[in-house]
Amino acid sequence: MRRKDREQGTEFIHRVMDRCAYMVLSMTGADGLPYCVPLTPVRSGEDIYFHCAPEGEKVDALRAHSRVAMAFVEEAEAVPRKFTARYASVLARGTASEVTEEAEKTQALRLLCLRHCPADMDRFDEVVRAWMPRTAVWKVRVESATGKANPGD
Numbered sequence: 001m002r003r004k005d006r007e008q009g010t011e012f013i014h015r016v017m018d019r020c021a022y023m024v025l026s027m028t029g030a031d032g033l034p035y036c037v038p039l040t041p042v043r044s045g046e047d048i049y050f051h052c053a054p055e056g057e058k059v060d061a062l063r064a065h066s067r068v069a070m071a072f073v074e075e076a077e078a079v080p081r082k083f084t085a086r087y088a089s090v091l092a093r094g095t096a097s098e099v100t101e102e103a104e105k106t107q108a109l110r111l112l113c114l115r116h117c118p119a120d121m122d123r124f125d126e127v128v129r130a131w132m133p134r135t136a137v138w139k140v141r142v143e144s145a146t147g148k149a150n151p152g153d
Helices: 012-021 058-063 104-115 117-135
Strands: 024-028 035-037 043-044 047-052 067-079 083-097 137-148
Touching: 012 043, 012 047, 012 067, 012 083, 012 137, 024 047, 024 058, 035 058, 043 104, 047 104, 058 083, 083 104, 104 117, 104 137
Parallel strands: none
Antiparallel strands: 024 035, 024 067, 043 047, 047 137, 067 083, 083 137
16 A cells, blocks of 8 residues: 555454445456446455345356455545545455355345345345345455545545
8 A cells, every 4th residue: 555644454444344335346257357346245254245146247257256356435525625535445355255055145135134224124034035046145255455544634
C-alpha cells in the first residue's frame, strides 16, 4: 500500500466487509478473460459467503479458476472544495469453493438474509425450502485483506 497513513487494521476491515452494500468479485473467466460482478456478501469469521444461480458465467469462472479478488466499499463521496474523496474500502484475496453441504448452505443463507433482509426472517424457512434446489452458495476463504480510509479532511 503506497499511502501507509491511510492503511487500516483488522477491526476496520471486518467493519467495512460487514456494512458495505455490496462487494465486487473479480475472477478469471473460464475463457481466461477478466470477469467481475457485484454481489451481496456476508462475512462469517474469515469467510465471505454469497449466493447465486447454480449455473452461468460466474459459476463457470469460479469452477475454472478458484482464486479471486474482492473489493468492498462502505462509503465513497466527493469532498466539496477539497479535490479529494472520503472513503472506506477493503481489498481482499482468497479462494472460492462451492458450498454443497446442506447445513452450511442453509446457515450461509440465514446469515445473508439476516444481514440483507432482517425484517423478512419470519418467512426464511419457507423461502429456503422453495429456493434451495435453485440456489448455489459459494464461500471465499479470505487469505489476505487490506483496508484503507480517507476521512476527507
